[in-house]
Amino acid sequence: MTDTQDYHGKLVTIERFILDQQQAHPEATGTLTNILYDMALAAKIITSKTTRAGLAEILGSAGEENVQGEEVQKLDVFAQRTIFRLNDHTGRLAAMASEEEEAIIPIPSRFPVGPYVLVFDPLDGSSNIDMNVSIGTIFGIYRRTTASGPGTLADVLQPARNLVAAGYILYGASTMMVYSTGNGVHGFTLDPAIGEFLLSHPNIKLPAKPKYYSVNQGYQPFWTAGVQAYTEWLQRDTPEKKGLSLRYIGSLVADFHRNLLSGGVFYYPADSKDLKKPGGKLRLVYEAGPLSFLIEQAGGYASDGAQAILDIVPAQLHQRVPMFIGNRTLVEQAEALIRRHDGAATPA
Numbered sequence: 001m002t003d004t005q006d007y008h009g010k011l012v013t014i015e016r017f018i019l020d021q022q023q024a025h026p027e028a029t030g031t032l033t034n035i036l037y038d039m040a041l042a043a044k045i046i047t048s049k050t051t052r053a054g055l056a057e058i059l060g061s062a063g064e065e066n067v068q069g070e071e072v073q074k075l076d077v078f079a080q081r082t083i084f085r086l087n088d089h090t091g092r093l094a095a096m097a098s099e100e101e102e103a104i105i106p107i108p109s110r111f112p113v114g115p116y117v118l119v120f121d122p123l124d125g126s127s128n129i130d131m132n133v134s135i136g137t138i139f140g141i142y143r144r145t146t147a148s149g150p151g152t153l154a155d156v157l158q159p160a161r162n163l164v165a166a167g168y169i170l171y172g173a174s175t176m177m178v179y180s181t182g183n184g185v186h187g188f189t190l191d192p193a194i195g196e197f198l199l200s201h202p203n204i205k206l207p208a209k210p211k212y213y214s215v216n217q218g219y220q221p222f223w224t225a226g227v228q229a230y231t232e233w234l235q236r237d238t239p240e241k242k243g244l245s246l247r248y249i250g251s252l253v254a255d256f257h258r259n260l261l262s263g264g265v266f267y268y269p270a271d272s273k274d275l276k277k278p279g280g281k282l283r284l285v286y287e288a289g290p291l292s293f294l295i296e297q298a299g300g301y302a303s304d305g306a307q308a309i310l311d312i313v314p315a316q317l318h319q320r321v322p323m324f325i326g327n328r329t330l331v332e333q334a335e336a337l338i339r340r341h342d343g344a345a346t347p348a
């Protein structure tokens with residue numbers, strides 16, 4: 001097993017790191033390695049567009065032609081097509097599933113299928129683009145569960161504990177790719193001058209002393225009594241912790257990344273504000289699941305308020321789930337207060 005401590009202070013590209021990690025698995029064929037390579041390439045391609053998003057008016061906004069007469073795509077559609085086109089022909093995947101597509105995405109019949117499935121939210125938080133707020137891509141990789149032929153919905157509807165890899169790409173002041181294959185969480189920062197992701201955050205672990213809580217406090221009137229009590233507990237000095245500061249960007253990958261590095265808890269609970277979303281807003285398969293895999297690899301925990309998100313077997317592709325994710329002590333306190341005030345019935 002490659003000791004990631006060896007990397008501190010060393011100049012390592014993401015490709016070199018992924019390959020080194022593969023060498024810890026003699027049985028590995030390199031297929032997973034190549035899927036991760038392609039996610040890094042997707043990140044570079046999408047970055048080339050997100051850094052100019054604000055210029056859409058000058059360059060033409062989505063659906064129009066830009067000054068070069070090219071059709072300008074909405075960024076989330078562009079991100080979706082980029083990830084699809086990098087993976088549709090490689091023979092590594094049996095199917096894909098995306099936030100942007102109602103059904104699973106089959107591998108075109110002219111291409112071979114492979115042993116993995118890729119689930120992804122191509123550009124989460126894209127409504128923030130016009131305000132130049134950081135946005136992100138979230139992805140998870142499973143081994144297919146069906147024996148052969150085209151991948152099926154069953155291959156995708158697996159509990160996140162089955163993930164073999166998960167990660168995200170944060171398009172912020174710099175572009176970062178953060179991923180895990182079950183051997184710790186590792187962060188890479190894109191150096192645009194050379195077009196390479198360089199290892200900048202080896203073996204990320206949640207700080208034991210949390211700093212922030214992150215929630216949209218605007219929904220407070222619509223929370224259950226348990227979530228109200230939890231929020232009040234987070235704000236207070238207690239024997240276990242100092243009162244936490246509130247930080248909420250409203251862009252999941254940015255909020256998650258900040259708390260991963262600073263320590264804290266992010267939660268998007270169920271609320272009674274929008275009865276069409278009794279289970280909260282975030283999606284289980286391609287948002288909460290992969291992030292829950294990452295947080296546990298970083299020493300934290302993720303719950304829907306009653307159970308580990310990693311153990312939830314999805315019933316539908318786009319099903320939503322309440323999510324409390326971060327330092328284990330903070331998330332377990334949410335479960336305790338919800339049990340005490342709301343009973344075992346909630347959340348949805």
Ligand code: P6P
Pocket residue numbers: 124125126127216250251252253255281
């Ligand atoms: P609200 C962005 O639209 C998103 O899906 C996540 O990135 C973010 O965490 C959440 O919605 C914010 O939702 O209701 O607080 O605006």
